[in-house]
Amino acid sequence: MRRFLPTLFAMLAVASWSSGPPQIQFENRQKESRITFVLDNGTLPDKPMLDGIPGGVALLDYDNDGYLDIFFANGASLPGLIKTANRFSNRLYHNNHDGTFTDVTDRAGLRGEGYSIGAAAADYDNDGFVDLYISGFDRNILYHNNGDGTFTDVTAKAGVTGISPAGKKLWGISAAWLDYDNDGKLDLFVTNYLDWSFATSRVCGPPGKRLSCSPTFYKGEPNILYHNNGDGTFTDVSEAMGISRHIGKGMGVAIADYNDDGWMDIFVANDNDRNFLFKNRGGRGFDEVGVESFVAFTDNGVPVSSMGVDFRDWNNDGKPSLIVTALGGETYPLFRNEGNGFFSYESYRAGIGFHSFKMSGWGAGIQDFDNDGYKDLFTSNSHVSENADLDKQQHYRQPNAVFRNMHDGTFQDVSGNAGPAMQIRAAHRGCAFGDLNNDGKIDVVISAIGSPAELLYNTSPGGSHWILIKTVGVKSNRDGIGTRIKLTSASGLVQYNHVTTAGSYASSNDLRVHFGLGAETVIKEIELKWPSGTVQVLHNVKADQILTVPEE
Amino acid sequence: MAVCTTWPAFAGPCTGAEEQLAAASRALNRNAVNVAENILRALSASHPDCPEIVLHQARLAQAKGRVDDAAELFYRYTDTDPNDSRGLAYFGRFFLEQHDYMRADALSATAMDKNPNDPAALALRGQVLVMKEQSSEAQALLEKAIKLDPDDPEAQFQLGAIYDKAKAAPQAVEYFRRATKLNPSDARAWDYLALNLEPLGDLEGADRAYQKGLQVNQPGRYHDAFLDYNYGRFLAKRNDLSGSKRHLDRAVELTPQIRAVWYERARLDLRVQNYQQARSDAEKAAACTQQGGIIDLQIYSLLSQVYARLGNAELAKKYADLTRETPPPVRGEQR
Numbered sequence: 010m011r012r013f014l015p016t017l018f019a020m021l022a023v024a025s026w027s028s029g030p031p032q033i034q035f036e037n038r039q040k041e042s043r044i045t046f047v048l049d050n051g052t053l054p055d056k057p058m059l060d061g062i063p064g065g066v067a068l069l070d071y072d073n074d075g076y077l078d079i080f081f082a083n084g085a086s087l088p089g090l091i092k093t094a095n096r097f098s099n100r101l102y103h104n105n106h107d108g109t110f111t112d113v114t115d116r117a118g119l120r121g122e123g124y125s126i127g128a129a130a131a132d133y134d135n136d137g138f139v140d141l142y143i144s145g146f147d148r149n150i151l152y153h154n155n156g157d158g159t160f161t162d163v164t165a166k167a168g169v170t171g172i173s174p175a176g177k178k179l180w181g182i183s184a185a186w187l188d189y190d191n192d193g194k195l196d197l198f199v200t201n202y203l204d205w206s207f208a209t210s211r212v213c214g215p216p217g218k219r220l221s222c223s224p225t226f227y228k229g230e231p232n233i234l235y236h237n238n239g240d241g242t243f244t245d246v247s248e249a250m251g252i253s254r255h256i257g258k259g260m261g262v263a264i265a266d267y268n269d270d271g272w273m274d275i276f277v278a279n280d281n282d283r284n285f286l287f288k289n290r291g292g293r294g295f296d297e298v299g300v301e302s303f304v305a306f307t308d309n310g311v312p313v314s315s316m317g318v319d320f321r322d323w324n325n326d327g328k329p330s331l332i333v334t335a336l337g338g339e340t341y342p343l344f345r346n347e348g349n350g351f352f353s354y355e356s357y358r359a360g361i362g363f364h365s366f367k368m369s370g371w372g373a374g375i376q377d378f379d380n381d382g383y384k385d386l387f388t389s390n391s392h393v394s395e396n397a398d399l400d401k402q403q404h405y406r407q408p409n410a411v412f413r414n415m416h417d418g419t420f421q422d423v424s425g426n427a428g429p430a431m432q433i434r435a436a437h438r439g440c441a442f443g444d445l446n447n448d449g450k451i452d453v454v455i456s457a458i459g460s461p462a463e464l465l466y467n468t469s470p471g472g473s474h475w476i477l478i479k480t481v482g483v484k485s486n487r488d489g490i491g492t493r494i495k496l497t498s499a500s501g502l503v504q505y506n507h508v509t510t511a512g513s514y515a516s517s518n519d520l521r522v523h524f525g526l527g528a529e530t531v532i533k534e535i536e537l538k539w540p541s542g543t544v545q546v547l548h549n550v551k552a553d554q555i556l557t558v559p560e561e
Numbered sequence: 562m563a564v565c566t567t568w569p570a571f572a573g574p575c576t577g578a579e580e581q582l583a584a585a586s587r588a589l590n591r592n593a594v595n596v597a598e599n600i601l602r603a604l605s606a607s608h609p610d611c612p613e614i615v616l617h618q619a620r621l622a623q624a625k626g627r628v629d630d631a632a633e634l635f636y637r638y639t640d641t642d643p644n645d646s647r648g649l650a651y652f653g654r655f656f657l658e659q660h661d662y663m664r665a666d667a668l669s670a671t672a673m674d675k676n677p678n679d680p681a682a683l684a685l686r687g688q689v690l691v692m693k694e695q696s697s698e699a700q701a702l703l704e705k706a707i708k709l710d711p712d713d714p715e716a717q718f719q720l721g722a723i724y725d726k727a728k729a730a731p732q733a734v735e736y737f738r739r740a741t742k743l744n745p746s747d748a749r750a751w752d753y754l755a756l757n758l759e760p761l762g763d764l765e766g767a768d769r770a771y772q773k774g775l776q777v778n779q780p781g782r783y784h785d786a787f788l789d790y791n792y793g794r795f796l797a798k799r800n801d802l803s804g805s806k807r808h809l810d811r812a813v814e815l816t817p818q819i820r821a822v823w824y825e826r827a828r829l830d831l832r833v834q835n836y837q838q839a840r841s842d843a844e845k846a847a848a849c850t851q852q853g854g855i856i857d858l859q860i861y862s863l864l865s866q867v868y869a870r871l872g873n874a875e876l877a878k879k880y881a882d883l884t885r886e887t888p889p890p891v892r893g894e895q896r
Contacts, residue, residue, distance in 0.1 A: 213895035310859030
């Protein structure tokens with residue numbers, strides 16, 4: 010019978026279309042960094058659903074020394090869900106400013122409990138120190154940063170356990186900090202995955218070569234929205250705000266004010282189910298408009314195995330758009346925000362369709378890696394099933410991918426020319442984006458099951474200029490999360506970005522907002538729209554600096 | 562000096578015609594109808610009593626679409642030689658083309674009983690087993706058939722189809738390439754070759770294969786009604802929207818009863834912002850009973866987009882609601 014739908018196909022070596030000199034380069038400096046973290050999923054011969062899913066990374070400056078530190082979420086022994094050995098411990102590495110890192114997990118008190126998956130960093134209590142929320146299968150943990158290099162588990166007191174009103178611990182994957190009601194206090198959104206347990210676990214694939222079962226065999230779960238009460242406690246407002254009535258299979262989450270109304274909206278990538286776009290109704294609730302906005306499915310009207318997501322403006326039109334990672338044979342959906350409430354599916358039009366068709370991805374980022382003023386795309390890749398290679402068309406271990414923005418709405422797969430670091434085949438999972446060495450270039454830290462984490466330092470050639478903007482809210486939340494920034498270069502090029510740590514897969518990015526400036530050494534104007542409503546404009550700002558901007 | 566003399570075997574009615582018969586068979590395999598016809602005409606004159614000529618005349622009639630003549634000739638041949646596995650196999654292949662699957666099944670089994678090493682019988686039985694979803698058995702038979710007769714394009718095609726179904730594009734490409742080489746007039750094989758080159762990233766090769774398929778896509782046994790549809794989809798992905806429209810327009814002419822062709826054209830209409838045409842095509846897709854792989858969820862999702870673009874809030878909401886209420890398809894058990 011004639012086929013009508015695309016199917017899963019071979020994952021071949023990624024060929025680059027690039028013909029000019031390489032513009033984006035990465036170098037893996039894991040060995041020099043002294044970071045030895047290996048993501049351990051505690052896998053069992055029957056390959057339970059849980060073991061394909063872990064691997065969040067957070068980039069956060071927990072000691073305010075101006076350099077990003079690195080946190081890795083880790084698995085646990087199965088089926089006990091206990092971090093029985095050091096190899097299951099979550100890890101915090103302090104940045105020594107010289108390319109090396111020191112494991113400070115024990116001192117910080119961040120070894121963790123249970124099967125951890127995601128990490129989200131932000132200063133929820135506005136005390137000037139970044140806190141950390143860990144989502145997981147059996148335990149979600151909120152760590153309060155004590156400001157002295159240590160953290161305290163305040164989960165129970167804060168009321169952010171990830172347990173539903175019915176008393177069930179939901180399977181947490183990713184989390185996002187946002188101030189959905191613009192009251193100056195960061196709220197917390199947690200995605201939840203499947204109604205799965207070892208008791209209900211199915212077994213798929215032949216004995217000895219088990220495969221990850223399809224999530225379609227399990228019911229989904231509602232996501233959770235916690236409102237920050239401002240006194241160290243949170244209230245579960247999922248029902249009141251219209252979140253929990255939508256049952257999905259939540260994986261990645263990203264936030265952006267997609268309709269430019271001053272209120273942050275939330276996108277949830279659902280695995281084999283329609284994606285959610287929670288449109289913020291002025292802080293009074295959310296309408297789920299994924300179907301109406303055309304981001305629920307690809308343009309072929311069917312869901313894909315949505316994993317990670319990023320939600321930023323890649324074509325400098327001021328409208329945050331989306332990239333979503335998925336499994337081989339599906340393509341990575343690229344949804345362009347039209348600015349009229351609709352998104353258009355652009356994967357093929359933008360030139361990533363045929364390339365991503367062969368990839369399976371987790372983390373995703375819309376970042377300007379070559380500092381040319383146009384944001385590029387990065388995905389951390391791997392198939393979900395450890396035994397995926399049984400199917401000759403699939404590969405468990407895959408290289409990551411980077412797509413260069415060609416300034417005309419299209420991207421070019423330049424992975425093949427981006428250096429040996431981009432050829433590493435591994436079971437990549439979460440990845441986080443940020444400037445590890447404050448050189449103005451966005452680096453990437455990637456977790457991988459069974460192999461050392463990768464620290465991809467951005468070594469792209471050329472002397473393009475840049476700026477990193479660190480917002481300090483006063484009336485707004487102290488991190489300034491949700492602040493929309495418009496940057497106008499002397500040449501007239503206008504760029505947009507916003508303050509968020511959310512995005513990618515189960516990971517947390519550099520809070521600082523990065524802009525590439527190309528040849529420009531002075532920025533004509535920077536406009537900041539704070540969540541409080543304050544609009545602040547800076548003029549004639551020098552490039553190549555980390556600019557701290559307190560809210561006026 | 563002793564002289565060894567080999568006496569000729571019993572001279573039958575086909576003696577001396579063997580090479581020409583083989584040539585006719587090869588010509589029929591690659592759909593070279595005129596060549597086969599000329600050979601058979603000459604043979605009929607020189608060997609009027611050779612029954613095998615009847616077999617190939619039956620195949621010739623089949624190739625030319627003269628169904629009744631073909632059936633009559635096949636019957637005549639199998640009456641003459643009911644134990645010839647080849648005759649039974651070719652007759653079975655004829656029934657398969659007539660969608661008479663039960664008879665094809667029975668004849669393929671009988672042909673195999675008569676001679677389990679006859680490549681024609683093996684190929685037919687393999688093809689039947691593919692249809693019965695006994696892929697591993699079918700694969701074994703087809704591989705054996707190809708080993709015995711690598712020049713049978715149909716066996717190559719069927720083996721390619723097994724790999725296509727198993728989503729093994731590299732292997733499928735190998736067999737479809739052979740099938741197209743042996744029978745360049747097989748539009749189906751070109752189409753499948755293109756479909757399998759596409760996921761391998763050989764976009765230029767896929768494009769060439771689609772175009773070759775379109776060049777030879779004539780009514781008859783190798784006609785491919787979905788070639789324009791598949792090429793139209795391919796061109797849309799390559800952002801050749803006018804080319805895509807040309808082929809999707811043709812696809813809806815060729816197979817208007819299939820939902821998929823209207824659906825695909827509606828998607829293209831939407832992309833080029835021809836919303837009225839998108840509405841028309843999407844509604845036609847919704848009315849089609851033959852889904853062609855397009856499920857209701859896809860139709861609802863498309864219609865919700867179309868009506869939203871047209872500013873018809875009521876219908877947009879209706880289809881958005883239906884989209885939400887319709888569960889997504891259940892994918893394979895594992896991934």
